[in-house]
Amino acid sequence: xxxxxxxxxxxxxxxxxxxxxxxxxxxxxxxxxxxxxxxxxxxxxxxxxxxxxxxxxxxxxxxxxxxxxxxxxxxxxxxxxxxxxxxxxxxxxxxxxxxxxxxxxxxxxxxxxxxxxxxxxxxxxxxxxxxxxxxxxxxxxxxxxxxxxxxxxxxxxxxxxxxxxxxxxxxxxxxxxxxxxxxxxxxxxxxxxxxxxxxxxxxxxxxxxxxxxxxxxxxxxxxxxxxxxxxxxxxxxxxxxxxxxxxxxxxxxxxxxxxxxxxxxxxxxxxxxxxxxxxxxxxxxxxxxxxxxxxxxxxxxxxxxxxxxxxxxxxxxxxxxxxxxxxxxxxxxxxxxxxxxxxxxxxxxxxxxxxxxxxxxxxxxxxxxxxxxxxxxxxxxxxxxxxxxxxxxxxxxxxxxxxxxxxxxxxxxxxxxxxxxxxxxxxxxxxxxxxxxxxxxxxxxxxxxxxxxxxxxxxxxxxxxxxxxxxxxxxxxxxxxxxx
Numbered sequence: 415x416x417x418x419x420x421x422x423x424x425x426x427x428x429x430x431x432x433x434x435x436x437x438x439x440x441x442x443x444x445x446x447x448x449x450x451x452x453x454x455x456x457x458x459x460x461x462x463x464x465x466x467x468x469x470x471x472x473x474x475x476x477x478x479x480x481x482x483x484x485x486x487x488x489x490x491x492x493x494x495x496x497x498x499x500x501x502x503x504x505x506x507x508x509x510x511x512x513x514x515x516x517x518x519x520x521x522x523x524x525x526x527x528x529x530x531x532x533x534x535x536x537x538x539x540x541x542x543x544x545x546x547x548x549x550x551x552x553x554x555x556x557x558x559x560x561x562x563x564x565x566x567x568x569x570x571x572x573x574x575x576x577x578x579x580x581x582x583x584x585x586x587x588x589x590x591x592x593x594x595x596x597x598x599x600x601x602x603x604x605x606x607x608x609x610x611x612x613x614x615x616x617x618x619x620x621x622x623x624x625x626x627x628x629x630x631x632x633x634x635x636x637x638x639x640x641x642x643x644x645x646x647x648x649x650x651x652x653x654x655x656x657x658x659x660x661x662x663x664x665x666x667x668x669x670x671x672x673x674x675x676x677x678x679x680x681x682x683x684x685x686x687x688x689x690x691x692x693x694x695x696x697x698x699x700x701x702x703x704x705x706x707x708x709x710x711x712x713x714x715x716x717x718x719x720x721x722x723x724x725x726x727x728x729x730x731x732x733x734x735x736x737x738x739x740x741x742x743x744x745x746x747x748x749x750x751x752x753x754x755x756x757x758x759x760x761x762x763x764x765x766x767x768x769x770x771x772x773x774x775x776x777x778x779x780x781x782x783x784x785x786x787x788x789x790x791x792x793x794x795x796x797x798x799x800x801x802x803x804x805x806x807x808x809x810x811x812x813x814x815x816x817x818x819x820x821x822x823x824x825x826x827x828x829x830x831x832x833x834x835x836x837x838x839x840x841x842x843x844x845x846x847x848x849x850x851x852x853x854x855x856x857x858x859x860x861x862x863x864x865x866x867x868x869x870x871x872x873x874x875x876x877x878x879x880x881x882x883x884x885x886x887x888x889x890x891x892x893x894x895x896x897x898x
Contacts, residue, residue, distance in 0.1 A: 420861050423601035424762065429454050430476045431609060431766035438610055439770060450477060462600075468494075476604070483606045488590045488744045489583060495602035496580045499561045503543045506534045509555035518547035518556065566597035568824040569701060589697035591824065591848045592740025592857030605740045605858060608757040609767065615732050615756060616655035625730045626657040630720045630755075632737030633663040633786070633794040634854040636873035637866045638761050644873060645780030650773045651736070651764070652781060662737070663786030665720030666691075666793040667885045670802035671810075672896045673713050677803070678814045681842055684709060686834055688844040689799050690898065691715045692853075693741035695827055695846035703831050712898050714751070716793060717742060721754040722894050732756050736764050738856025741848070750898060760858035784878045787885035791874035795852040795867040796822040799845045802882065809883045817841040823850040 419425045433450045437443040451470035455461070463469045472495045479486060512532040519527040519534065526540035527547055534555070536547070548556040563572050563581050571587035572594055574580070581603065583594075594603045619627050629651055639647050648659045669691065680687050690696055690711040699706055714722070721733050735742055735758045742758040745751060759767075768775065789805050792798035800818040807814055819841035821827040827846045833839040849855045854866035863869070879885035 420596070420859075421599075423599060426454070426473075427476070427601055427604065428762060428766050430473060431480070431607065431763055432770045434477065434480055435609060435613065435767055435770035438613055443610075447477065462498075476601075479604055480607045480610065483608055483611075486606045487583070487585055487588075488606055488740060488747075489588060489592065489595060490604065490606065491581050491583060492602050492604060493578075493580055495600050496598075498600055499563075500559045501579045502536075502538045502541070503558060503560060504536055504541060504545065504548060505557055505559070506536060507555050507557050509553050510534050510551075511553055511555070513552070515552070517550040517552065521546045521550045562597045562599060563594040563603055566593040568593070568828070569698065587701060589694045589701060589848075590741045590744040591694035591698075593848075595740055596857035605743060605760065607760075607763060608743075609759065609763050612734055612757050612759055615734070619655070619657075619732065621655070622657040625732055626728055627655065627732045627734065628724050628728075629656040629659045630662050630665075630717060630724075630733060630735045631659055631783075632717075632735070632739070632853060632856075633661060633666070633791045633870065633873070634738050634852075634856065634859070634866075635736070635761070636791075636794075637854050637863065637869040638738075638765075638860045639775055642775035642778075643780060644783055646778045647775045648783045649778040649781035650768055650775040653773050653778065654767060654771060656734070659781070659783065660720055660724060661783055661785050661791070662716045662720050662735070663790035663793060664885060665716035665718070665723065665790075666799075666802060667787050667790035667882045668719040668723065668889075668891060668894075668896065669713055669716050670789060670793075670799075670806045670882050671886060671891075672719075673711060674803050674806040674810060674812055674814070676711060676713055677807075677816070677843065678812045680711075681814060685837070686839055686842045686844060687711050689846055691793065691799060692847050692849075693739070693745040694848035695821075695824075697741070697744075698824060698827060698846075698848065699831065702828070703835060706831060706834060709834070714896050714898055715745065716790070717745070718751055718754050719894070719896055722896070723889065723891075725754070726890075726894050734759055736761065738849075738853055738859040740857050761856075761860050762858045765860055785885070786877060787879040787882050788874045788877045789882050790885060791877055792870060794854050794870045796820060796847050796850075797845070798852065798870075800843070803843070806882050809881060816843055818843045818845055820845045822847060822852070824848050 437446040451473035455469045457466040460466045475492045510533050526537045528535045571584045575582050733755045746755045789802035797820050819830050821830050855862045
């Protein structure tokens with residue numbers, strides 16, 4: 415099967431994971447650790463760095479990131495890999511004509527602009543990066559180059575160490591959205607991986623006889639394998655050693671059903687409620703708008719709802735979530751949720767897992783995935799949560815007029831939350847998605863396409879159960895706690 419990756423940095427990350435899994439599978443991880451960097455970077459020529467020895471050293475750091483994952487935050491920086499981005503934001507280009515006006519110099523508040531050989535020059539020791547020189551230059555000769563990681567971070571948690579010039583993350587501000595992970599062109603920012611721990615859980619189950627290992631897959635998985643049907647992918651995942659594969663979309667059906675009732679009650683004394691299924695969006699509210707915390711829905715996410723559904727029938731279950739989200743790796747560590755799911759695995763890790771075990775989904779016999787409804791599956795793209803809740807309100811004949819504000823990405827979320835804070839929100843329900851387009855474009859997806867929402871809708875239309883009520887009719891939900 416032809417692999418699809420967004421970029422070569424993602425491909426290198428995949429190769430490291432694949433080699434680690436292969437070595438662990440063969441029982442030779444300790445013995446082969448030192449040879450993995452050379453297998454990935456055989457030489458003799460370097461690809462992007464100064465030499466193959468530095469490239470191998472960086473591979474070594476990537477390996478450490480997986481081996482020592484318990485010590486790492488969810489999002490962390492590989493220092494050795496962070497050294498090729500522009501150090502200074504503003505610089506004078508060849509377009510400078512050495513004009514007489516010297517607008518740049520006149521408008522610099524700290525005197526950082528000097529005229530050298532009749533051309534402007536920025537003294538970077540004085541520059542405070544205010545951008546006034548760029549704004550007034552008539553030739554647009556001053557370039558403004560922001561590091562991709564800083565541009566991607568909407569909460570200003572990512573800064574540059576003034577001494578080392580390397581990126582650093584303020585853990586008190588980071589919401590684990592993973593935007594910087596996918597935007598760093600050198601792969602220097604990465605999410606923690608528990609892939610070896612997951613392998614251990616599967617192996618120690620002794621073919622699911624000691625306990626059963628369940629896999630919950632995000633509905634966006636339907637957009638990840640263009641050369642295989644979803645039924646084939648499910649079969650491939652089972653071959654890794656999972657007892658059963660359950661779609662998180664069934665949890666989305668449960669949440670839509672529960673959320674609609676919650677809205678009916680809460681909106682009697684609150685002006686609005688926000689969704690709670692995107693952990694990065696919830697963290698964003700807690701960080702930037704703490705006064706609105708009481709307006710966050712108290713419903714668990716579809717992932718947690720699905721896990722609790724599984725545990726209602728198998729309290730000994732070990733559960734692994736697979737999806738496109740970095741935030742889920744943080745969500746499962748929350749004090750009130752840490753007993754629900756053991757680990758979260760990304761789609762990037764999944765393809766490395768499958769390839770290391772030489773399992774090609776396209777060649778696997780299909781195994782049906784038909785737990786959820788159309789509405790549960792469309793949770794994966796922007797606007798899907800709202801449609802599911804609207805459907806559930808109609809099905810249950812609830813006395814509520816839903817006025818949704820659908821926010822696609824953190825910038826739109828921020829605008830809605832600002833209006834809500836000021837009491838000017840034109841709606842009573844905020845659907846917040848940190849990723850543009852929704853979960854289908856999560857930062858640790860295999861690849862992202864503009865047609866992702868269409869692929870999700872096609873998958874949703876194949877659901878046997880067309881309504882939320884139909885998908886839930888066989889489950890007893892009375893004893894399942896759906897509160898955060």
